[in-house]
Amino acid sequence: xxxxxxxxxxxxxxxxxxxxxxxxxxxxxxxxxxxxxxxxxxxxxxxxxxxxxxxxxxxxxxxxxxxxxxxxxxxxxxxxxxxxxxxxxxxxxxxxxxxxxxxxxxxxxxxxxxxxxxxxxxxxxxxxxxx
Amino acid sequence: xxxxxxxxxxxxxxxxxxxxxxxxxxxxxxxxxxxxxxxxxxxxxxxxxxxxxxxxxxxxxxxxxxxxxxxxxxxxxxxxxxxxxxxxxxxxxxxxxxxxxxxxxxxxxxxxxxxxxxxxxxxxxxxxxxxxxxxxxxxxxxxxxxxxxxxxxxxxxxx
Numbered sequence: 001x002x003x004x005x006x007x008x009x010x011x012x013x014x015x016x017x018x019x020x021x022x023x024x025x026x027x028x029x030x031x032x033x034x035x036x037x038x039x040x041x042x043x044x045x046x047x048x049x050x051x052x053x054x055x056x057x058x059x060x061x062x063x064x065x066x067x068x069x070x071x072x073x074x075x076x077x078x079x080x081x082x083x084x085x086x087x088x089x090x091x092x093x094x095x096x097x098x099x100x101x102x103x104x105x106x107x108x109x110x111x112x113x114x115x116x117x118x119x120x121x122x123x124x125x126x127x128x129x130x131x
Numbered sequence: 132x133x134x135x136x137x138x139x140x141x142x143x144x145x146x147x148x149x150x151x152x153x154x155x156x157x158x159x160x161x162x163x164x165x166x167x168x169x170x171x172x173x174x175x176x177x178x179x180x181x182x183x184x185x186x187x188x189x190x191x192x193x194x195x196x197x198x199x200x201x202x203x204x205x206x207x208x209x210x211x212x213x214x215x216x217x218x219x220x221x222x223x224x225x226x227x228x229x230x231x232x233x234x235x236x237x238x239x240x241x242x243x244x245x246x247x248x249x250x251x252x253x254x255x256x257x258x259x260x261x262x263x264x265x266x267x268x269x270x271x272x273x274x275x276x277x278x279x280x281x282x283x284x285x286x287x288x289x290x
Contacts, residue, residue, distance in 0.1 A: 011222060013207065016209075017156075017208065020208065020209045057250070084232075084233025085233050085240075105233065106151065106230050
């Protein structure tokens with residue numbers, strides 16, 4: 001069965017890059033464009049991992065994570081935060097929120113796969129058989 | 132504590148950071164062209180993100196010629212250029228500008244000049260010039276990337 005991963009980011013570019021990174025793996029990628037949509041998708045689909053942007057309109061990543069941790073049905077889902085800001089204060093704030101890991105943009109797809117692989121099982125899709 | 136941010140330090144940081152963003156996200160090698168003039172104002176896609184704080188305000192503009200912007204978008208998304216529309220290219224250039232300015236924000240904050248950044252905006256066209264308001268310094272940083280030009284324009288007011 002495919003691993004369900006939720007990508008929450010207001011940038012379609014980042015959601016596409018996340019999708020590209022997981023393409024070789026048996027993963028169902030769910031998407032949301034802000035924290036509010038992300039919470040709704042998480043409640044409905046119960047993903048095994050959430051990749052969450054920090055700065056988003058409507059509801060930012062910090063607020064979504066806080067609400068996620070308050071919900072007994074969702075609080076155990078591991079979260080990897082994605083941030084464009086690597087400053088000390090920003091990283092400390094993220095660490096205090098109880099995230100499993102974080103990744104600073106720009107990032108390599110390999111780094112994302114490595115961090116996700118520490119949270120969930122990632123199975124490679126079988127290579128297509130030649131016709 | 133009053134921060135001691137100097138414009139040359141901002142440029143030095145941005146020279147390193149742009150090379151890092153292009154290498155990490157696109158596997159493209161960008162090289163600083165220290166004394167290059169502003170390239171011709173051909174049709175281009177420009178991303179902009181502003182930053183503002185108590186000690187510093189300004190904006191970062193990333194100028195790419197339209198064909199190169201399409202190439203960058205294709206590389207970042209792993210899609211063939213013919214599958215990309217204007218919206219996808221705009222989104223990629225906006226995100227690249229966001230990464231550049233996000234890195235600058237972190238560097239400024241760690242240097243004692245806390246600031247916030249805006250969401251990205253895109254300008255498309257040719258022969259346009261972005262004029263800074265009085266007291267705002269403007270710097271041009273020009274890079275070569277496989278014979279394409281990348282221009283980062285920084286507007287900054289310190290203090």
